[in-house]
Amino acid sequence: MLYIKCPYCGLRAQKEFSYGGDATVKRPNINEEVSSENWDNFVYMRKSPRGKHIELWQHIAGCRQWIKVQRDTATHEIFQTAKVTEEIR
Amino acid sequence: MQKYSVFSLIKNAFSNHQNWEVAWKDPTPKSEYDVVIIGGGGHGLATAYYLAKEHNIRNVAIIEKGWIGGGNVGRNTTIIRSNFMYDANARFNEFGMDLWRNLSQELNFNVMFSPRGIINLAHSDAQMNAYARRGNSMRLNGIDAKLLDRDEVKKLIPMADFSDEVRFPIFGGLMQPSAGTARHDAVAWGYARQADDMGVDIIQHCEVTGFDVVNGKIKGIRTSRGDIKAKKVGLCVAGSTNILAEKLNMTLPIETHVLQACVSEPVKPLLDGVVTFGAGHFYISQSDKGEMVMGGDLDGYNSYAQRGNLPTIQHVLTGGLALFPFLSRLKMLRTWGGIMDMSMDGSPIIDKTHIEGLYLNCGWCYGGFKSTPVSGWTFAHTIAQDQVHELNSELRLNRFSTGHLLDEKGLGTKTWIG
Numbered sequence: 001m002l003y004i005k006c007p008y009c010g011l012r013a014q015k016e017f018s019y020g021g022d023a024t025v026k027r028p029n030i031n032e033e034v035s036s037e038n039w040d041n042f043v044y045m046r047k048s049p050r051g052k053h054i055e056l057w058q059h060i061a062g063c064r065q066w067i068k069v070q071r072d073t074a075t076h077e078i079f080q081t082a083k084v085t086e087e088i089r
Numbered sequence: 090m091q092k093y094s095v096f097s098l099i100k101n102a103f104s105n106h107q108n109w110e111v112a113w114k115d116p117t118p119k120s121e122y123d124v125v126i127i128g129g130g131g132h133g134l135a136t137a138y139y140l141a142k143e144h145n146i147r148n149v150a151i152i153e154k155g156w157i158g159g160g161n162v163g164r165n166t167t168i169i170r171s172n173f174m175y176d177a178n179a180r181f182n183e184f185g186m187d188l189w190r191n192l193s194q195e196l197n198f199n200v201m202f203s204p205r206g207i208i209n210l211a212h213s214d215a216q217m218n219a220y221a222r223r224g225n226s227m228r229l230n231g232i233d234a235k236l237l238d239r240d241e242v243k244k245l246i247p248m249a250d251f252s253d254e255v256r257f258p259i260f261g262g263l264m265q266p267s268a269g270t271a272r273h274d275a276v277a278w279g280y281a282r283q284a285d286d287m288g289v290d291i292i293q294h295c296e297v298t299g300f301d302v303v304n305g306k307i308k309g310i311r312t313s314r315g316d317i318k319a320k321k322v323g324l325c326v327a328g329s330t331n332i333l334a335e336k337l338n339m340t341l342p343i344e345t346h347v348l349q350a351c352v353s354e355p356v357k358p359l360l361d362g363v364v365t366f367g368a369g370h371f372y373i374s375q376s377d378k379g380e381m382v383m384g385g386d387l388d389g390y391n392s393y394a395q396r397g398n399l400p401t402i403q404h405v406l407t408g409g410l411a412l413f414p415f416l417s418r419l420k421m422l423r424t425w426g427g428i429m430d431m432s433m434d435g436s437p438i439i440d441k442t443h444i445e446g447l448y449l450n451c452g453w454c455y456g457g458f459k460s461t462p463v464s465g466w467t468f469a470h471t472i473a474q475d476q477v478h479e480l481n482s483e484l485r486l487n488r489f490s491t492g493h494l495l496d497e498k499g500l501g502t503k504t505w506i507g
Contacts, residue, residue, distance in 0.1 A: 001400060044433045046331075046341075048344045050332050050393045055390070076392065076394055
């Protein structure tokens with residue numbers, strides 16, 4: 001069981017959360033011309049690194065907020081969590 | 090090579106089975122090969138075998154970080170099927186079924202292919218309609234499909250919960266009678282033994298650390314056991330695809346996730362074929378040893394751990410109990426995880442890349458085992474001829490940018506989009 005520290009609610013079990021994927025992917029700006037390549041990169045292409053990964057989770061069975069989690073994809077260790085508006089470095 | 094037969098078995102019994110030839114050698118890597126296959130799993134071994142057999146390319150090495158058969162080919166739940174709706178997937182996998190049917194004879198190794206049938210359960214009229222459509226599509230591609238009503242399903246799996254109280258009542262199901270199971274280790278070992286006999290070097294415990302690419306052309310690879318020159322390099326590394334892609338500065342439409350499976354203690358034969366309970370995120374078959382082999386959902390987050398967490402096992406088995414209440418009396422023997430190269434549309438990629446001489450075989454999601462022979466066969470063709478075969482002509486890397494997705498059903502990393 002992963003335990004994720006929600007920045008709003010505190011430490012909660014993984015079962016309360018739903019995964020949202022790589023948090024470093026940036027959506028192309030709204031109302032700007034988007035090339036096919038950029039759209040392709042945004043929708044489909046992922047680095048999926050082995051090691052530290054910054055990702056989105058939603059506290060779906062809690063406060064329902066989206067949060068950022070920095071987690072190791074090889075050991076599942078969680079280093080840091082933050083509100084979605086905050087940066088993880 | 091010593092042929093395996095009842096006579097060789099009797100002959101070796103007289104020497105207490107001490108004098109069997111080794112099934113494959115343990116060679117030191119040469120400095121140069123015509124083709125290097127990275128990844129000694131089922132697909133890599135099959136690719137090397139078909140390169141030697143179909144294309145007479147025998148100066149081939151398989152580079153494996155661990156040991157052959159230690160990855161997903163030894164971790165899957167051994168299901169073989171071709172019950173696909175889209176033409177590209179159906180033709181590809183039905184060609185594979187033909188290879189499976191003759192595989193034990195071809196490899197002189199009993200892979201225990203057992204076409205005992207697979208049933209996908211349906212729980213609503215709409216799902217029955219969808220299955221009727223899929224079944225018809227399968228039959229148009231020459232694949233056997235049978236739409237079962239509730240009573241027919243009950244005859245085949247009377248131990249399922251057919252009471253009125255269930256959340257997902259069984260309306261019927263779609264069956265592919267020619268689907269089945271095989272012994273996964275034997276598939277890896279059978280291909281390895283034949284490939285080795287035809288001159289392929291199987292190099293284990295050798296990790297690829299980098300690639301030698303000059304002017305957009307592959308020249309060789311760097312490994313923990315020295316540099317190896319190669320005219321062509323094929324990647325067959327499933328869950329490690331993204332790690333090697335990073336070394337090549339490539340980004341792929343793939344995320345790596347962990348998938349778990351589990352087996353119960355062995356019991357007497359009670360379940361003939363494979364049953365999938367999509368609504369409960371659960372599928373099950375019974376091994377020849379009697380264990381109930383079960384699986385279901387991904388853990389649902391990026392992972393290279395080859396082990397998962399308990400909530401997913403609980404979730405999967407909760408679905409299992411809803412379908413087969415008798416499972417509550419069984420003890421779990423073991424659970425394990427494997428890392429899946431989840432493509433974004435749920436279908437695989439077998440293609441050339443923008444680097445000349447570098448070929449890609451990945452994106453198998455959780456369905457790689459059934460395609461082992463056909464994947465090897467088409468990948469060998471793609472490498473040898475430097476062009477895709479008709480069978481993998483739609484399994485291209487660029488289909489994501491051109492919009493020609495093969496989103497067969499809700500698979501991939503974000504199943505809710507499927």
